[in-house]
Amino acid sequence: MENKLYVSSSPHFRSNNSTRRIMLDVIIALLPTSVAACVIFGFRSAVLIAVCVATCVLLEYVSRKIMKRDTTIGDLSAVVTGLLLALNLPVDINPLIAMFGCLIAIVVVKQMFGGIGMNFVNPALAARIVLLVSFPSAMMHWVTVPGQPQGAMIDATTSATPLAAKAGTYSYIDLLIGRCGGSIGEVCAIALILGGIYLVIRRVISPIIPCVYLATAALMSLAFGLDPLYQILAGGLLLGAIFMATDYTTSPVTNWGKVVYAIGCGVLTMLLRTYSNMPEGVSFSILLMNILVPHIERLTAPRTLGFVKKAKGEKK
Template sequence: MSQTRVINGPHLRTPRTTRNVMMHVTISLIPALLGAIYYFGIQALYLSGLSVAVCVLTEYIWQKITKKQVTAGDFSAVVTGLLLAFNMPVTVPVWALVAADVFSILVVKQMFGGIGNNFVNPALMGRLLVMVAWPAAVMQYVVPRTVSVDAVSAATILGTAKSGAETGYSYLQMFLGEMPGAMGETSKLLLLIGFAYMCYKKIVNAEAAVTYIGTVTILTFIFGPDGLFTGDILLNLFGGGLIMGGCYMLTDYAFASRKGKLIYAAVAGIITAAIRIFSVYPEGICFGILTANCMAGMLSVLYKKHVYGMKKKEA
């Protein structure tokens, strides 16, 4: 009787855990949270806190009911709650935000097996739900308190630009966050500070973020209609949620290889740019990244992984 020899493969050990990673992501979002409070008032803090509480509580209750391991303390629900709040205007009704929170955690995340098993970004799906079901609830943007204007509500920079009107805001104002928009996406400076922290902690793939942002800006620069994006890279870069999407919403953990991550980011960028150029929507980030999420399985066949311990021609 022949015997089968089992050889254990090498294992990489690291102190990094899901809780550790998500805790650092939460820390990286603090500058943007402080910016939201500064620009839009204490209501931004209330909504962000509520969103986090609902996400964590929903995850805890579901795992208790289904008798699964409780992971509500791993900070992943905290990150989802913050990102959901950051993608909403400060005028969002509480019920709409709560509905997005419950949907993101319960349907998108937990019903697919929890963290690591959901095939799309839960926060973006929650945003999409509210945007499609109750568009008026997430389209009422306000001008930051630091901007001296008479208007209280206003369209986003990209929405104004796409309509052919003058934006009325300088590039510096867009970069700092002194413009109408969602609570956490307006200040590009604070988002980049948080992103730099994640890069320092080596918990994010900077190449994927740069690829996504670069793809969108280059394509809209070349093919965008006159008067909107053509010749105005800074408007396209700072006028919307592109920095937020590339640095925080682009989920690239589905791919282990560098090539796979870059292909995924480029495809998301192409879809986002196409929506910005050809559709009635001025942003396209939500649709672009979510579509790339759904295409992850198909995209994985575009490259061949190298199996550890084998020559590349045999892999």
């Protein structure tokens, strides 16, 4: 036979999954939220999203080039990071601050640790926290939108997020459709839930993390005498539980690990919301649990088929 054959180790077939397809699914799942952001906060959200996505992709390209590594912008993960970061920012933030956030996310947190799959915390979340600590007033400057109960004047009025607002300011309906202050991606609960359902149906994420996270938060709210449904719908909890805590790289791969991790996220979120000075605790909780993931995985390794526990004293 003249022609050369491929000789490789089995398996010889691969499924048609790909990293790019998964990232594309995440982008699709974030579309309702992005559209909602543009509808609720206007054209400026679209600009903010475009700036963040473009900056992240550019920085990913440039940093890989400088480090003399293969270009990875084709896997779309930088697009997801940019999109998530944008959805975590207030609409009137200075674009330069947003771009600084992209730098933190892509260059510092992601590429300096080895690129996709190697970062130990969620890049978008880490960037958001750096911005929150560095530019607290800009990051907590929530503008009101027309038609909102508090400030029906113009869209430059500041308002409190639902978590900081007095009880009774917002109804469940307000929270579901996003008639409240907050980051551009966190306000519209319906859009986030739609995206979450899409990800679960496409088997991109397992429902364990979001469900356990939300259930834990609801139980803690009951324990603290808060309204569980309000706590779930308000603030960044849904965005965090569905899109941030489920980040592959920074969440456990084992099923029990996912449960432990999600419970940890839920407990920390509610403790921070109740006792800390800040109204919100989702980002910090997820970030803390990210760091614990290797330990959680080690403790929740599955029992392999046929594993027999060695009797005490028995040596192999």
